[in-house]
Amino acid sequence: MTSRILRRSLLATAVLLATLPGLSNARCNTLSNAKPGQINIIGNTFPALDHIAKEMESCTQGGLKVQYKLVPSPQNENETLQAFGSSGKSAFDAAVVSMGTFTKLQSAGQLQSMTDLVNKYKAKYKIEDNMLVKVNGEVMAIAFMQNAQNLFYRKDLFDKHGIKVPATYADMMAAAKTLKEKEPGIEFPIAQTFAKGWDSATEFTNIFAGYGGRFFKAGSAAPDFSSDAGVKALETMKAMTAYMTPNYLASGSDDVMNQYQQGKAAMGVLWASRASRMDDPAASKIVGKMEFTAAPAVMAGGKSATHLWWDGVVMPKNLGGDRDTVFQVLMEALDEETTAKGNDLTIWVRSSYKPTRFATGVAASANAGAPQWPSEPYFGLAHGEIGKIIPDVMTGAMTPKAALDAAAVAYAKAAAEKGFLK
Template sequence: MDVLVRNAAGRVGRRKRLLAAAAGGALAALVAVPQAGAQTTVRFVGERYPALEFYAEKLRTAMPDVNVTVDLMPNAQLKELQTITLSSGADTIDIFLGNDLTIANFAANGWLEPLDPYIEKYREEFDLDDFASTAMASASYEGKVYGLPVLTNTQLFAYRQDLFEEKGIEPPTTFEEYEAAAAAFHSPAVAGTVMTLKGDGVLNEAHYYLNAIGDGWFDADKRPVFNSENGVRAIETMKAMTAYAPRGYTANGNDESTILFQQGAAAMGMQWLTRTAAMDREDQSRVVGKMMWAPPPGGGQVVVADSFAISKFSSRDKDLLFRLLATTLSADNQREGAKLAVPTRVSVLQDPELQQRFRYYGVLVPSLEAGANFPKFPEFKEVSEVVTRRIMQAVTGEMPVKEALDTAAAEAEEFLTRRGVYK
């Protein structure tokens, strides 16, 4: 996960140069040609990647009387430009792309236009209830919606269908079944389950256990609950599952876990849906056609989304901007873009043709509905780094689980107190 660029103080000269360059289009990766007779000009800035290029073009052509200029750039430059522009209250950006953390940060700062009135007004016209609820939650902050989700990503439970059929075992739906299946398949040649604990992997893995078994990370007042009785049980379970993980599991990131699956060296485990296609690459994989996916046992796995948001400081008609976004994210457009990214509309996810083309589509809706977003407060990413260091110590046996989590809770509260979170 990328962290919002923060605290740009002390770089005023560089900010001015960046803003001047952006205004002149030097940072633009794609700038649309103005449409003849356009009555309104709208500027969109986003990150450059294939799915966004597709939706940027749909945005540009969504409404014939609106001229949309599109600037796509690398992630770091995008977040810096967004932060500089919005923090200054400038109206030089109308629509932009944000992820879970940027939406939370920008909304907390009062930089985003709440979309709830427009959603209520246009609910039926644009079938807005069709958006997956967890994807919408990714674009929300403190009970208000600040974006429309463009694409979503989550983790699925990947498993070797052939191995399960040989042993007559059904895909697990509970952690008890998960642990039993991992034990049944574990051998020197095949790990019972992958454990992805390198870098942000420990955050994602702990998020799953703490939501499926525990009480989550923090309560409504941002006080730690990950060290509750259920939280301790969650991390104890996570620690127990490492007995069936490959050697060196603490150094395994998403790339390493993907390779383990491709080489037939792991029977099951959590996998980002963006990695599913790699299982059937004949030039890389020994398990072509053998991998299947199910909703993660117990649910609670991380769900993230990239969303379109509207700047609070835009001088354009906000009603028009919302209609522009809703038109761009129609079911037809999402169906067309499904080959590039996972759609956020339930009707598209349940499309029979797409479910036939993409084998994991059949479990996406229940997986998304059972998933959980990261806590929605701006300091979470930073404080999670403090907590996950202790979780790693607990999982590897460096500290007793209860002691590690209590220590993490005290450190988290001290950190959040220093940041002024507690009033």
Template sequence: MLRTASLLAASLALSAALIHPAQAKVTVSISCSSLGIEMELCRDGAQAWAKQTGNEVKLVSTPADAQERLALYQSLLAAKSDKIDIFQIDVVWPGILANQFLDLNQFIEPAKLDGYFQTLIANNTVDGKLVAVPWFVDAGMLYYRKDLLDKYGLKAPETWADLEAAAKQVMAGEQGIEGYVFQGRSYEGLVCNALEWIVSNGGGGLLDNGGQASFNNPQATAAVDRAKTWIGGIAPQGVLSYDEEQARGAFQSGKAVFMRNWPYAWALVNAPDSPVKDKVGVVPLPKGDGDKAVHTGTLGGQSLAVSKYSANPKEAVDLVLYLAGAEEEKRRAVKGAFNPSLKSVYNEPELKDDAFFSTFSKILESVATRPAAVAGKGYNQFSSQFVRAVHATLQGQGSAADNFASIRTSWK
């Protein structure tokens, strides 16, 4: 509780009023992620709404680490705090936090929701209650150094074997460069990576529709055991403590050939001051071996939910709809490479002919999903057990099969 309290104090200390109209109607507070340039984009969008409506908006900076942010949210909501009106939530949190959010069906006409990807609307609907509006959609993807692959006559990898071979070849010819960086820390990001390894190798999902564990099979364990061989080889030992930003930092500074990350990294690696600007390409993540191998990326994304304890629910919903509206989603896509949750925005000229967004649309065709809906409120516990088993395997503490055997088998 002390850690959560300190996180809250730090977050609220960073709160900043974005605009002060002479006669502000109400003040709406919103939590935004501090990952990459998310805070900047959130601030600019919220400020535009405040100017348009005459209301005031306060930003609450929350931890970039998803588990820390969830713990903060749970503490605030359990206390029925009105410090935050709008919560930016992860794609796997609706089932965990549903009881603390308003049913947005009571505020939003159904026609306004038709334009969103309906898989995202379904993901945000718990027991018939729409707990959040989709804001942007994510999926894991592979970033690679075009210049280095060209130098050695290599193509973007189709399989994990291709990636391993290419990484070793470039590492042998270049000083001070790693082959592959990803999110190897023991947190939710590693769940996403491991799910991609497993599904891409034909190992299926993590839980079946009945909530029974389905990941302890030969294809799944082989995929995680394979990843273990990367540590200290094509991947640095330090990758076991990497999150998204640490992986991006290594790749963007020119110290890695390949990186697994979310779409947000695209705008940053191509920023004017980036050492790898215009040297990077993106493709779907590699597939494994065998007939069941597929390209996949873990489905991610963020939505906006309104607290049951908000003193200004109508204004909060209005801000949610503004931020998740077509113009704002297009702006975020162009400036930050955040993929829209509205289907129509992909047809905008700025996005339609862009190679990055066309690649992402292909990735969306075969995404892997975490079993948040199946596990419901138990997902957080399942995720913790699963990620501990995967991390132990990567550290060389037993095989994937042995570590998976320690995870509870029923989650319904």
């Protein structure tokens, strides 16, 4: 389903962050039979989504008000799942979601098809086939951007000390050792999203896949992550902490981005959607110094230890507003004008996107064999339980094997309660 979406522009390369022009006064002036009222939309907050939020809210006019609630991850997912799963009308008429959240919503039967609306407005909004996320032939989401966690590294410091770009995690830790010893001001060379919960579980998922691990036994929802690959993944993560800030269990995407921008860290794996912020002169001290490439493998010659993602818009089955009006607002904010004005903010799915240097890491990761994010409907349960035990492993309170065994037991119980296991 998602491979068709990701193919078109994953081979992207370069340019610098442009200042966004003012919002167009013509936005939403051709809505067809729009119903008055308030449209509420929820989504994550990072540069590309902040841009889209402004475009959506610019549709406020006359009796129509559009409000986009920017909520950091993972709280935005929690609020979306709660609203779309409520017994009454959803508090949100639409949501901007990652493919991980989409999988949870779709498997719970909480999304409505947009096939008829796509057919009705495809020509008007130039909706491209590669934007359509289909399940059993029905359009359940409209994808607009691609993402992946890839390697950020300070090329100036690597050149200065004759360090090769890391191809493996062992290479990255060797480079970190060199910088810690030789580069004043770089006390903690690696910054990565090890925040307890969702972030650290996602890091585990990437590294675990790199070791060839599988979460579930073949053809089953039974857990299979308490394995040698799982132990190795946690051991790799723990080894990295020697080169990270002591507050690494609080390092989410914003904190890691800030460490890079302020010149406190020199490398690490982070979302490509944050790449353009490295060259933001208002926030960054390292403009032009950060480069991007494939996330390292965990074994020499192995696949890039990351996953490919997309973000898109969805509408709840329990939508309370006028679905036609909601859909038009979403498409207004995802049109070619939005892509052009925010071209350098992300890797857009639209064919009008002009690739920039901030996309090179995603392209390199894809070429290095990075798989797509797991799509099993029960994967989120396993991911959640693993996020709970990682802090105990990192601090030495539990061994990797004991922690994974505990997570497997907790997951099996949750999966049984949901009907995935008998």
